[in-house]
Amino acid sequence: MTPFPLPLDQLLGSGGAYLVYLAIGFAFGAVLEMAGFAVSTRLAAQFYFKDMTVLKVMFTGIITAMALIFLATGLGLLDYNLVYVNPTYLWPGILGGLIMGVGFILGGFCPGTSLVSAATLKIDGIIFALGAFFGIFLFGETVGWYEAFWNSSYMGRFTLMDLFQTDTGIIVLGVMVMALLAFAGAEWAERKIGKQTARQPRWRYGAAGGGLALAAVVLLIGQPTNADRWNMIAAEKQPLLDTRQVYVHPGEVLSYMNDRKIITMLIDVRDEADYNLFHLRDARHMPLAQLDTLVEEFHALPENAVVFVMSNDEAQATEAWRYLVAESVVNVYIMDGGINNWLNTFGEPDFKEEAALTTTTGDQIAYRFDIAYGERHPAAAPHADRFTLEYEPHVVLSIKRGPASGGCG
């Protein structure tokens, strides 16, 4: 497993984790203050092209963090799946952004900088922060009137890589180049419009070169594929397959299907024809090739969720398990013996006698169905009390890692 991000709550308890957040906030506040962001006139000068400090600090911060984040994920130190990426709600984001722009030019701050300004006793910063509190209060009271809009144009975890259908390294390098061009433009504006004559330090060329080099390294090493990710954790996870700890008896799967306190996800990875013939009640059809579409959803599941993958026998389901586990999805299990074992366990004696196929090999369906039953077959949702089954329970719900809520949660 990639060591970072750290499972802070497990390591330090919630109190210790909060101390880490306090320390991060402290560093953030100190940097904002050192950049001069406690002073409204400095921030507002940005919008008259006179002093482009806001753009320079913000974008330098973004590209530095971006390059380091994707270097760390490329090296397998940091797991991008466990990093919070703000979900895209396109139109609420644009409208909110425009309103914030109005607030910025009228008031001279954004929320974070107003906190720093207030902390250094700038009265305008204190008043702005009070205004922001009031605006936040107003939002909470009025969002109910247009909740549909607020939740509209939701695109989930949608990155620039998804938008341009290209590799992370190319986007990182592209953003880096665009930011450096923006800085050149900003300095030009400061000289022409702001009439700034002070000489800029020469080390900034070195820093720009360093940034480009870093982006080039990110491009060269690339990001780990699912296979790479599996190789990183194989030593730890393969034994779970070898000792069959993650293969769960159909009886245990059924007990979770009937457990109302647990969110049970049944993922059927067989081909569509088999799925249509017979599948478990509420099972979702998801071929191996499309499993990637589930990763984001599974990461968003609460802690009391468990995922069972199943195929006719076990081969494909085991592949699916490897894929999901390599993507850091927790609480994934394989149905022991697959659908065939399920039918063998819960099928009526008559059905088993008549429909059993003797020629089946490997991961193929071992029973014949005359019509496509789907989940209308009696064995799709058997009555648990009609069967006395003996099995050793294997499911252990583990605590999730990753962001607590993210964004401005």
Add this chain to the structure above:
Amino acid sequence: MTTYSTTRAAQVQKQARAARVARPYMHPYAAGILLGIVLFLAFFLTGNGLGASGGMNRIVVLFEDALFPAHIDRTPYLISMAGGNRNPLESWVVFVSLGTILGGFVSGWLNGRVKLETVRGPNTSVRTRWIMAFIGGVFMGYGARLARGCTSGQALSGGATLSVGSWVFMFAVFGGAYLLAYSVRKLWN
């Protein structure tokens, strides 16, 4: 060498505090690189980025919950923060915000920049500045919650992790401010 420069820096800080002279700010690119490292460490250690308006939101909700708990429990947006017996302060972003205030104060104090004053444009009265700061704050607070994050939680954090929504948002903020900047130029120039 290191010891020498730290003692020297400490002396300058002391002088700055004694003489009440504010030390100059850090160079923008240097501050930006430092900001980037802080942002990276936030993601690297916790998986979360930075945030500010979320912490402020929870403080607002704390007061609302103390005064009108039943109202909180009936408003879907507020339930997630303080519904039932949930404590709105039990969130990472509250601690980031508290840290931001502390860090801002300590840095300002060490550099002789903590001073009770109203910062305003040369042609703006204190009264106008206060009124505009409040109105601007209201817009900013409202917009930040509508956009699900402010400059820290959306633009910086989402920008660094390459979220499409955050990049679009960033251009919207700058766009909104630039569109209105000319009309209100008297405030700042």
